[in-house]
Amino acid sequence: MAFVKKYAFQIAVAVLCLIMAGYLLSTYVLKKEEPYPIIKEAPQFSLTSINGEEVSLENTKGKIRIVYFYFASCPDVCPPTTYKLGEFQDMLRKDGRLGTEVELISISFDPETDTDDVIRTFAERTGAELEGWHFVRGDSRDQMIELAREFDVAVIYDDVEKTFYHTNPIIIVDENNFIRTQVNGSPNEAAGDEPFTADVLYEAIKRVK
Numbered sequence: 001m002a003f004v005k006k007y008a009f010q011i012a013v014a015v016l017c018l019i020m021a022g023y024l025l026s027t028y029v030l031k032k033e034e035p036y037p038i039i040k041e042a043p044q045f046s047l048t049s050i051n052g053e054e055v056s057l058e059n060t061k062g063k064i065r066i067v068y069f070y071f072a073s074c075p076d077v078c079p080p081t082t083y084k085l086g087e088f089q090d091m092l093r094k095d096g097r098l099g100t101e102v103e104l105i106s107i108s109f110d111p112e113t114d115t116d117d118v119i120r121t122f123a124e125r126t127g128a129e130l131e132g133w134h135f136v137r138g139d140s141r142d143q144m145i146e147l148a149r150e151f152d153v154a155v156i157y158d159d160v161e162k163t164f165y166h167t168n169p170i171i172i173v174d175e176n177n178f179i180r181t182q183v184n185g186s187p188n189e190a191a192g193d194e195p196f197t198a199d200v201l202y203e204a205i206k207r208v209k
Contacts, residue, residue, distance in 0.1 A: 035209040036180040042067075042173045043150035047107065047136035050116040055105060055134045057177045064102045064208055065173040066201070068185075069148045069155070069166065071110040072122035077168045079126050081185040082106065085170070086127040087198035099132030102205060109144050109155060109164050111137035152182070170201060174208050181207075 187193030
């Protein structure tokens with residue numbers, strides 16, 4: 001008892017320090033990120049994969065879907081973004097979530113040019129594998145442009161240059177077919193944006209609850 005009285009101030013300070021440490025730990029270290037809110041219901045589609053399989057939101061429901069619009073002859077952002085999606089695919093494979101909890105869906109803007117063989121070559125060139133990853137095509141360029149815009153991807157086709165100009169989001173669709181967020185595959189790092197990496201996307205899917 002005498003010990004407690006003698007060192008009461010020091011004990012009080014130590015207890016206060018422990019309380020503050022616990023608060024800071026729970027607030028800034030152990031605090032879980034809030035789940036992304038629902039943005040809107042994802043546009044429905046039914047497209048054909050390069051393996052001849054039908055791929056739709058309905059037949060992939062129950063899993064998180066990573067949706068990416070691209071075209072195989074893209075001269076800039078599509079190949080490196082697909083390569084990083086391949087690294088993300090490897091991360092999912094290592095923790096057993098690939099194909100069971102999360103699937104990737106890459107949709108070509110240009111189905112008239114991007115034949116199955118062209119897409120398959122593009123996938124091989126960028127390190128993508130078909131496990132848990134659907135590369136799909138529609139019937140026409142106009143159909144795919146309209147679908148992309150419904151997913152809030154800005155895209156136009158330049159008839160003179162014969163190419164597409166588009167924004168580069170990776171759209172995250174939850175298990176119930178709601179869009180939860182977009183991850184920018186082409187951030188403005190000069191302006192201070194966080195670089196896009198497989199880790200960024202992996203952290204993002206943790207907030208889809």
